[in-house]
Amino acid sequence: xxxxxxxxxxxxxxxxxxxxxxxxxxxxxxxxxxxxxVIKEHQAVRERAAVFDVSxxxxxxxxxxxxxxxxxxxxxxxxxxxxxxxxxxxxxxxxRGGLVDDIYIYCLAPHEYLVVVNASNIGKDFAHxxxxxxxxxxxxxxxSGAWALLAVQGPQTEAxxxxxxxxxxxxxxxxxxxxxxxxxxxxxxxxxxxxxxDGFEVFVEAALAERLWKALLSAGIPPAGLGARDTLRLEAxxxxxxxxxxxxxxxxxxxxxxxFKDKPHFGREALQAAPNTRELVGLRLEKAIAREGAPVLSGxxxxxxVTSGTSSPTLKYPIALAYVDRDALHLGLSVEIxxxxxxxxxxxxxxxxxxxx
Amino acid sequence: MNTPQNxxxxxxxxxxxxxxxxxxxxxxxxxxxxxxxxxxxxxPQVGRTVSAGESVAVVESVKTASDIYSxxxxxxxxxxxxxxGSPERVNESPYEGGWxxxxxxxxxxxxxxxxxxxxxxxxxx
Numbered sequence: 001x002x003x004x005x006x007x008x009x010x011x012x013x014x015x016x017x018x019x020x021x022x023x024x025x026x027x028x029x030x031x032x033x034x035x036x037x038v039i040k041e042h043q044a045v046r047e048r049a050a051v052f053d054v055s056x057x058x059x060x061x062x063x064x065x066x067x068x069x070x071x072x073x074x075x076x077x078x079x080x081x082x083x084x085x086x087x088x089x090x091x092x093x094x095x096r097g098g099l100v101d102d103i104y105i106y107c108l109a110p111h112e113y114l115v116v117v118n119a120s121n122i123g124k125d126f127a128h129x130x131x132x133x134x135x136x137x138x139x140x141x142x143x144s145g146a147w148a149l150l151a152v153q154g155p156q157t158e159a160x161x162x163x164x165x166x167x168x169x170x171x172x173x174x175x176x177x178x179x180x181x182x183x184x185x186x187x188x189x190x191x192x193x194x195x196x197x198d199g200f201e202v203f204v205e206a207a208l209a210e211r212l213w214k215a216l217l218s219a220g221i222p223p224a225g226l227g228a229r230d231t232l233r234l235e236a237x238x239x240x241x242x243x244x245x246x247x248x249x250x251x252x253x254x255x256x257x258x259x260f261k262d263k264p265h266f267g268r269e270a271l272q273a274a275p276n277t278r279e280l281v282g283l284r285l286e287k288a289i290a291r292e293g294a295p296v297l298s299g300x301x302x303x304x305x306v307t308s309g310t311s312s313p314t315l316k317y318p319i320a321l322a323y324v325d326r327d328a329l330h331l332g333l334s335v336e337i338x339x340x341x342x343x344x345x346x347x348x349x350x351x352x353x354x355x356x357x
Numbered sequence: 358m359n360t361p362q363n364x365x366x367x368x369x370x371x372x373x374x375x376x377x378x379x380x381x382x383x384x385x386x387x388x389x390x391x392x393x394x395x396x397x398x399x400x401p402q403v404g405r406t407v408s409a410g411e412s413v414a415v416v417e418s419v420k421t422a423s424d425i426y427s428x429x430x431x432x433x434x435x436x437x438x439x440x441x442g443s444p445e446r447v448n449e450s451p452y453e454g455g456w457x458x459x460x461x462x463x464x465x466x467x468x469x470x471x472x473x474x475x476x477x478x479x480x481x482x
Binding site: 037230288 | 373393396399417418
């Protein structure tokens with residue numbers, strides 16, 4: 001086991017050790033990669049429900065009369081469409097055609113938003129937003145240490161949580177955000193997630209995190225680790241910062257171009273000027289697993305690179321996301337794995353879509 | 358950690374069982390536990406000549422690919438075809454149903470460990 005003394009820890013670190021989690025370093029944090037096993041945890045989310053500790057993610061509060069104008073300037077999606085009680089996927093473009101981060105924005109009240117950012121980017125994102133804040137009548141505060149965040153995901157989530165809350169969860173559809181009592185604790189719940197399944201992300205003050213975690217486990221919702229989180233998000237075709245997105249990758253090349261609305265915002269000109277010769281595509285392989293960094297070939301020519309790859313626990317074959325030169329998209333593709341080409345079929349993303357329930 | 362006394366081990370977590378001139382090779386219980394769910398195994402071609410210490414197979418878990426080094430030199434005479442459809446056997450039965458390949462023996466690796474020495478190394482890694 002790697003030395004974890006220098007790593008940051010979520011309020012649930014002792015609970016993870018108690019649950020026999022295998023802990024790994026992730027973005028400067030000691031995080032559980034698995035408890036019982038990645039595939040078992042993956043299947044629990046696809047078939048029923050499981051809970052992830054995602055308290056390492058960052059939360060910034062943006063508040064004040066200028067909050068909307070500030071977020072409209074800082075991000076490419078149309079934040080004016082976001083009403084209190086609703087959440088929206090969005091991004092933070094930089095000034096050189098890439099992303100500072102991808103984010104989720106929760107509108108809590110008029111002039112008040114919570115911005116959720118990736119754990120490894122908390123410091124970078126806050127400095128970036130602080131710099132863009134000049135001239136806007138808004139306060140920006142980093143509340144990352146105050147919040148724990150538990151993601152309860154899976155088709156049975158609503159049924160499993162309903163007996164333990166004061167609100168009718170069925171009234172709160174996808175992207176809703178609301179305050180509730182859950183197991184007698186005050187929480188903020190959002191019908192959002194990162195697995196492609198239905199579910200709720202539950203924000204709770206850090207001091208209550210372990211009590212809530214244990215209540216969820218007692219309600220029959222098992223824990224799942226970062227390993228399952230990654231296979232689930234990849235099956236769902238969701239991009240991950242540091243893989244599909246980065247400071248240097250043009251997000252307009254991804255299938256998330258829809259985030260960029262026709263409005264002025266910081267970084268827009270640089271994005272439009274950045275090279276846009278590749279496309280992020282889904283690949284299906286026969287047997288061997290394409291990992292991040294594997295070259296994509298057309299014949300002997302390198303035409304792309306794998307950004308994420310795994311063996312899909314649901315589909316039972318290897319899947320990958322890869323940036324591929326647009327002029328090679330119609331050609332036969334292969335992925336070089338351990339020096340040998342393995343044929344790869346381009347498939348639509350998401351790789352897996354849960355059945356309509 | 359299950360480490361049978363009758364096998365010998367490489368510090369890179371392979372085991373070898375010698376029956377006459379046939380060496381059967383797999384990965385240890387400790388290794389399968391560390392890897393997590395095995396989802397693909399790339400085995401050597403039957404008939405291939407391998408050297409002791411050479412990387413001859415790959416075991417892939419959900420998260421990572423691991424090279425498997427041969428504890429013996431010789432000719433590969435059989436591979437475990439069951440693993441193609443059921444790679445999880447490596448997790449379920451690392452010393453029996455989850456074996457990887459068999460070598461008609463030339464020489465054994467010079468640095469093979471007994472069970473106690475291997476466990477001491479595994480516990481430190």
